[in-house]
Amino acid sequence: MDPVIVVGAGPVGLALALALARHEVPSIVLDEGAGVCPESPRTVVLGEDAAALLARLGYHRAVSDAATWDAFTVWRRRAEVLRIPLDGAPVLHLAQHRLQRGLRDAVTATPLIQLVSLTKVVELEQDRDGVSVRTTGSRDGARTWWRGSHLVGCDGARSTVRKLLKIRFPGRPAVDRHAVATVRVDLPFAGEARLHREPPWRGDREACARPLPDGLWRLDWRLPPGRPAPTEPVDPHATWPGIVTGDTLLTRVKATLTGWCGELPAYELLAAADHTAQQRLAARFRSGRCFLAGDAAHLHGALGMQNLADGLRDADNLSWRLALAWHLPRPGAPVPLRPGAPCSTATRPSGAAPSAPGCAPWTRRCRCCARCAAGSRPVAHCSPVRSASTRRCWPTVSSAPAASAAPPPTRRRPPACPAGCPCSARPAAAPRSPRTCRRPLPASRSPTCRWSPPTAPPTVCGPGSGRTSCCSWSPPAPPSGPPGTGSGPA
Known part of the structure; x- marks a missing residue:
């Protein structure tokens, strides 16, 4: 550089x-x-x-x-x-x-x-x-x-x-x-x-x-x-x-x-x-x-x-x-290490065994890595720049080994519609997330599912549909008398 x-x-x-x-x-x-x-x-x-x-x-x-x-x-x-x-x-x-x-x-x-x-x-x-x-x-x-x-x-x-x-x-x-x-x-x-x-x-x-x-x-x-006016011969070297x-x-x-x-x-x-x-x-x-x-x-x-x-x-x-800024490598650039310096699994040459597994992959000029490997100083003190005034490395790197590092957090997605809701009858291109199901609902629908298709809703909550978990409709109770004596049609 x-x-x-x-x-x-x-x-x-x-x-x-x-x-x-x-x-x-x-x-x-x-x-x-x-x-x-x-x-x-x-x-x-x-x-x-x-x-x-x-x-x-x-x-x-x-x-x-x-x-x-x-x-x-x-x-x-x-x-x-x-x-x-x-x-x-x-x-x-x-x-x-x-x-x-x-x-x-x-x-x-x-x-x-x-x-x-x-x-x-x-x-x-x-x-x-x-x-x-x-x-x-x-x-x-x-x-x-x-x-x-x-x-x-x-x-x-x-x-x-x-x-x-x-x-x-x-x-x-x-x-x-x-x-x-x-x-x-x-x-x-x-x-x-x-x-x-x-x-x-x-x-x-x-x-x-x-x-x-x-x-x-x-x-x-x-x-x-x-600035006063000169009252005597001016010295050329004086202001x-x-x-x-x-x-x-x-x-x-x-x-x-x-x-x-x-x-x-x-x-x-x-x-x-x-x-x-x-x-x-x-x-x-x-x-x-x-x-x-x-x-x-x-x-x-x-x-x-x-x-x-x-x-x-x-x-x-x-x-x-x-x-x-001078010692840190550019994003995406290879990280050169000094001869004999310890390296992690991500940066050591193929076939070479790491001497300090916890050193970060981007430690370029860290002089304390040899002491980290000897166990005299934790890996948390490794840094690409060393403070010569205090004779120590700046604590900027995590002490956890690179192999056991926790995965980066994933973005939380909105919950999907509950199973058995009429959303299962929606078109394939329609959104499944309740965040986008904000359309008005019929009086006979439950507010658990908020999605409704652009056309008239299909007949899914009625006799023979078998859906009673998300809609407000429930099938009529069977007659209390013996078979054939009910009030319905024969």
Whole structure:
């Protein structure tokens, strides 16, 4: 079967390819970039479930590369109004470029994943058997066709796959705008994330600080709505002239650090950027054999930084569904079994003895069948897909042996007319079921039989007919006197 095509080599696309590889599904990752992960101020906040997912996917340095928060505080002006301790539920704050580098290292060590860089998707076709994608090289312009069983678009908010599928992406284009900077500095509230609303210094509506490893902090400033006009020479590499470049950014950094520390501490500005928070949702996440995941399917606000965390959950949820569809055989197709795998009477070769009589005929890649045959695990746990996280097979097959399976239930038929009813005198083509015998009955007929022929009913209930079980007529009683003394004719 053809591999799964993943468009986009960001954290979501790489996580999806690794999750598919855990279910023994090959994949092709098409990356428009050169495969380099430069440092940027983008970060991601991960919970316990997301950190456990990264560890299962092969990125075991997620905890060591991230900073743990002790608490989250909210300040207004000069007073603290809310404190949320995070001792029981640790939160990991991780730089996005470190996350992407760790996932790329895991992808490089996985033989089931083919990573193709400098490739742009320009055309997409799908049929009932798979998906065909045409790409062009970013350097040489070479055109290449790729064939896959399914396709998943993980190529960000400006998704090319979503545009080729003509899926609408409605929502609010600009909810909030933030200026972001990465600063190396020592703040008095080490290990705590702080959100400061209406700070006492002038020029900022809202400021936020989140700790990172190695003494780094991510600083965010909420900007006023609208795009300001540049008041100084425009930097060609900046998208927010006059705000995140030059003296304006340095003024914000100095004012914020002075307000939190009392005086301006020694600091080092490492990176700066802008971020526009959007709230969008795709009209649908699936079109035939093509799917959307991550920012290509949904966008949320910026404060919680949950876009990437939700994208990782998309990859984890979609991977086992695609694996189940990839491993199950098509209806009517022969079911190949691995060499030495146990098989049932319906699927084993002629003359071969089954080693596990209870295994279902459609178990194709079930690794637990050998343990089923040894009696260490019931046959009910056999499945064509194995969960590598729990090291067990999914219980989807009945534990009853195939030879002793109960026959499928037959459709219940309506009862026939009782024996001895006038229905026996009906034509051969007339229905015998009482469900269709709904015509009016004469007064002398019993309602037990409801069928009547289209013509006049035959004389079946009278003297000499012998039918007394279904009709209301009964023969007259014999005279009580001796023979020949009755009142009837001689």
